[in-house]
Amino acid sequence: MRNFTITKVVVFFIFCVTVNTNAQIVISKPSLGFTQACASPSFNTYNVTFSFSPESGITGTNQFIVELSDDAGSFATPTVLYTSAQGSVTTSPATLSFSIPISTSGEAYKIRIKSTSPVATSTPSDAFAAYYKIQDTPFSINNLISTAAYCSGGSYLLTIDNPGTGDNDSPLQYPSLTFNWYKETSQTTSVFIASGESLSVNQPGTYFVETNYGTCTSNSYSNRVTISESTSSTSSEISSSLGNPYCSSEGATTLSAINGNSYQWYKEGVAISGATSQMYETNEPGKYSVTIDLGGCSISASIDLENSGFSSSIDVPENNTIDEGETLVATVTTDAINPEFEWYLNGTLISGEINNSYEATQTGNYKVVISQTSGCIASTEFMFIVREAFPNVSNIPNLISPNGDGLNDTWVIPQEYVNGANAEVSIISSQGEIVHKTNDYLNNWPENQLDFKDVNPVYYYIIKTADNKTRKGSITVVK
Structure with missing residues (x-):
């Protein structure tokens, strides 16, 4: 009876040692499937691979846990990133996927793997940068004004615009974010100035701010502001x-x-x-x-x-002249959405002309109306004049015959006195009445039928040039 008791104790001891030996596993150092974790609302999935041995050491209830350190690599208060289902991982090596928290922000995070049955913990992974880019679009500072100034001996305060409205997603709406201010040193380089939500500037230069996402590339940056010291011409x-x-x-x-x-x-x-x-x-x-x-x-x-909602331009001046048989092509350039075009001559819509270009073959007053038909419904217009080119006569005539035969119907004078020459032209009747006076003579007098009280009435002209020279003479009108 005594020997049987000793034998049972020995068997029980051997069984316990065997169970204890089988209940131990070793988990390797995790291998990261990335060099840095630059997460955002549109992407936040990362992989980690590890090995464990022996495979037979894990139980059917075992779970593997992925833990994240703080931004200094400490696991004093780790964050659980992923926990596998019981018994779902049974072969080695294994790869698990996880996402990082939105509060993640630092350059020296680490990951480790733990098991629950049996309990085991890997050594930490290599350190890596990790940031959750909760705001990753350009934003504005200084009310989107690209220039500013300060008085001599003073300073100018640059601030991030808030709240975020329209296209401006202000990063100040996200309290966890921090910011770095920079000063440009060339078109492609800059130097760090300070951190914070604002920057007091007392040196001329071009400044901007970026959301602090460390070594992760980001689109969360501001417009540039060029600041100068105020002078009388600033x-x-x-x-x-x-x-x-x-x-x-x-x-x-x-x-x-x-x-x-x-x-x-x-x-x-x-x-x-x-x-x-x-x-x-x-x-x-x-x-x-x-x-x-x-x-x-x-x-x-x-x-x-301007309140048209879009911008446009036309490639012809307001005043134009063409010779007989010539034409003038006017073209509109616009950024209007789904634009429509209407062309007018002397106030009348020109049928069928709906393109952004028009070939003018007649003299007259032209207008084009550009309408934006999507988004902001608005329109704008351009007007221009097409006149027949003035004949290049050398002398001031003293006789006209306004009878409609196309010869000498109007008083045509040398080009040095007509439209654009800034010469004052006055025409006076024999009774001393001024019948025509202009600083923009168009070789068009008389525009209307004259009242012939005399057989061949005589008018007088006075031309004063821009350099104060005067020409005088008479004009005889014959039928």
Whole structure:
């Protein structure tokens, strides 16, 4: 009986040692399937591979856990990134996928793998940079105004615009983010200045700010602002919240100036009563300006505000001349969405002309109306005149015959006195009445039928040139 008891104890001891030996596994150092984790709302999946031995050492209830250290590599309070289902991982090596938390931000994170049955922990992985780019689009500073100034001995405060409205997704809406300010040293290089939500500048230069995503590349950066020390000729810019041109159907636009102590807004050079804030709201186009007191000095800014919602241009001047048999091609360039074109001659719509170009074959007053038919519904127009080229006569005639036969019907004078020469032309009747006076003579007198009270009435002309020379003479009118 005594020997049997000893034998049972020995067998039980051997069994315990065997079970204890089989319940131990070793997990290798994790191998990362990436060099840095630059996550965003559109991408946040990463892989880690590890080995464990022996495979027979894990139980049917075992789970593998992926843990993330803090940004210094410490696992004092690890974050669980992934936990496998019980018994789902049975072969080695194994690869697990995980996502990083939105609060992740640092350059020295590490990952380790743990098992639950039996309990085991790997050594940490190599350190890696990890950031969750919760905001990854360009944003604005300084009200999107590209220039600013400070008084001698003073400074200018650059700030990130907030709140985020329209296309401006302000990073200040995300409290976890931090920011780095830079000064350009060339077109392609810059130097770090400071961190923070704002920057006080007392040195001329071009500045910008980026959201701090460390070594991860990002589109979360601001516009550039060039800051100078104010002089008597220093000026700035005005920004329009709806752009310029803006779409009047979207409501009023907000005009913004740079930071200052006080402001006075003007429209067409006239002070706007009560408009003394940094911003001014309007739904009227026009030329706006503002004077800005910077404290010890002041600067001005201006904008020619248009409300068509798009921009256009035409490649012909307002006044044009063509010789007999010639034509004039006018072409409109526009960024309007789905534009439509209407061409007019002397106020009448020209049927069938719907393209952005028109070939003018007749003299007269032309107009083209450009309409944007999608988005901001708006239109704008251009007007131009086509005249027949003036004959290049050498002498001032003293006789005309306005009888409609096409010969000497109007008083045609040398080109040095006609349209564009800035010469004053006066025509006076024999009774001393001024019947025609202009500084833009078009070789078109008489435009209307003259009342012949005399057989061959005589008129007199006086031409005063831009250099104060005078020509005088008479004009006999015959049928």
